[in-house]
Amino acid sequence: MKYTTKQQLNYTLVLGLLASLGPLCTDLYLPALPELANELQTTTASAQLSLTAGLIGLGFGQLIFGTLSDKLGRMRPLLVSLVVLMAASIWCALAPNIGQLIAARVLQGMAGAGGAVLSRAIARDLYSGHELTRFFGLLMLVNGLAPIFAPVLGGVMLTLMDWRGIFFVLAIISTLLLVLSRLRLNETLPPERRNQGGIISMIKSIGSLFGQRQFMGFCLAQGFVGAGMFAYIGASPFVLQDIYQLSPQMFSLCFAVNGIGLVIAAQTSTRLSLRYGELQVLKFGLGIAGCASLLLLLASALHAPLVVLLVALFFSVIVMGIVAPMPHRWRCRIREIMRVALPH
Structure with a gap:
C-alpha cells in the first residue's frame, strides 16, 4: 500500500513519540528520586525500587501487548495502553506512600511498553525492505536520544514543579498521544493476517x-x-x-x-x-x-x-x-x- 508524504510524516511523528514512551517513563523522573524519597519518608532502596518496578512492568508489558496486537490488531491494544498509562501516571502523581507508588509504577511500565512494542509492529505492517530498515533506524535514534534528554528535561522541570508534577506531565503526554493516535493512525493489521x-x-x-x-x-x-x-x-x-x-x-x-x-x-x-x-x-x-x-x-x-x-x-x-x-x-x-x- 502506498502512502502520501503527509501520511508518512504523520506515522513517523506519532510512532516516534510512541517509541519514546518507555525511556520517558524510566528516565524523566530520575533527577527527582532523592526529593521523592524525602517527601515520602522512605529509604533510598525503596525509592530505587520504584524504578525497578517500572522496568519489571516494561518487560512483562512487551509480552502482553505484543501478543494482543497480533491477535486483536494494532489499534485497540495501543489505545488501551495509552489510557492505562494516563491513569497510572496520575496514580503515581497522587501516591500517598512508597507502596502505592511502586504498584503504580508497575502498571505504568506495563502500559508504556505498549507504545514501544506497537510502534515497531505498525512499522513492520507499513514498510518492508529498505524503507523498513530506514524507519527502524529512526526509531533506534529516538530510543537513543530519549534517555539522554529525558533526565535533562526532568531536571529543568524540577525548577518549576515537584516530583509529582513530572508524573502529571507524563499523564498529559499520554493523553496527547492518545488523541494523536486516534486521529492520525489507522488499523494496519487486517483480520486475515492476525x-x-x-x-x-x-x-x-x-x-x-x-x-x-x-x-x-x-x-x-x-x-x-x-x-x-x-x-x-x-x-x-x-x-x-x-x-x-x-x-x-x-x-x-x-x-x-x-x-x-x-x-x-x-x-x-x-x-x-x-x-x-x-x-x-x-x-x-x-x-x-x-x-x-x-x-x-x-x-x-x-x-x-x-x-x-x-x-x-x-x-x-x-x-x-x-x-x-x-x-x-x-x-x-x-x-x-x-x-x-x-x-x-
Missing part, C-alpha cells in the same frame, strides 16, 4: 531459543553489562546529588553526557563489527567493562575526586552501547523461529 496462536505458542517459540548456545552467550553478556547499567541508573541520582552535592540540573547534564557516549559507542560498534567480526567486538567491549568496573571500584574505595568517578562511570556506561546491539544473524534466527511458531 495470529490465533496465543501466548502459549509464543512461550514455546521463546523457549526454543534457550537451546542456542551462542545466542545465550550473547544474552548473558548483555545481561551482565545491562545489570551494571541499571545499577548506575538507580544509584547515580543519590550518589551524585546526596554525596557529591550536585544539583538535579548538573546531575541531568552528567547523565546526558554518558547517554551521548553510549549512542556514539553503539554506532562505532556496528562499524567495527563489520570489519573485525561481532565476537571480537564483544570481547573488546567486555574488556573495557572489566577495566571500567575496576576503576569504579578503586575510585569508590579510595574516595577519589568527583572527576575520577565521572570518568569511570562514563566508560562503564558506554560499554552498553558496544555490547548491547544484537548480532544480525541471531536477529534473523529469532524472526525465523517466531514465524514458524506463530504463522499469520
